[in-house]
Amino acid sequence: MNTTTKAWTTTPLVALVSAGLPALYPPSVQAAASMSPEQAAHAAFPEADRFDARSLRLSSEQLHGLDAVAPVRQRGEVRLFEAWAGSRLLGTLYIDDVIGKVEWVTYALALGADGSVRSLEILEYRETHGFEVRTPSWRRQFSGRRVDTPFRFGEDIKNISGATLSCAHLTAGVQRLMALHTQLAKTSAR
Template identity: 65%
Template structure:
């Protein structure tokens, strides 16, 4: 037997087991994709009173993409799902499902707007980052409720 294996064999098993939680903090977290909601679940969460949804895919032209990039310099995939929510003949609002780059990885989110353009609901559908899990907390997402595009957001 080598000297290194002799050294490990002299450590009591209980001491090694007690040290495992501390050792785990020394290893960096691995990236794990987590899907929290499907698009259908996000639709129902945003518009529980809806009796139907009409979906289509929006693909911006290169000119529109440049205009979007000038407004929000966050990388996007260039395709947005637009889902109109209806209760009978009344349009309740629109749910937009998009992918945006986080710090490193893609994040899929759903933003629900009421007919007046105010934020009704925001859901994180799929999160692939290793940090920033706060976006899944209700308090973080609720800060956008009622917000309109013409009013600046204030953080902190």
């Protein structure tokens, strides 16, 4: 066999095999953090002069009660930042995780002192598709929402094709946090 022919016949084979490898082994996806919880707190409440941070471990009773509001898989621990301007409470920023499709999505929900949504930020999105939930236009749909005025995914909150589960689960997560906020406000008023 001629060495020229041998080189000619194996080179395309190597090229074809190596060209197909990326399709067989897609690149791993790294979680992309857009901002820290502290940055989200400052962005949501720029007029605040201090933040009181704490973690809240939800009891099984609380989790069960919140499941009735919107059943979505959550971790069961919520971090919160109360925003203050002097002695006046401006609102609370909640940091939570919901499952997207298969990976956790970390998000921040800012509620004003009146309980209405000030902002929604996606802090860390780990899914391979559906990054559009980070767009301001999708997140703005939550602004001004209140716990006493129900909203539904697919009707009041629009879907993003390719990110249906992430959109639905984030909507349910927002509803749960708003209900939790209401529960905490009732508890502290006693």
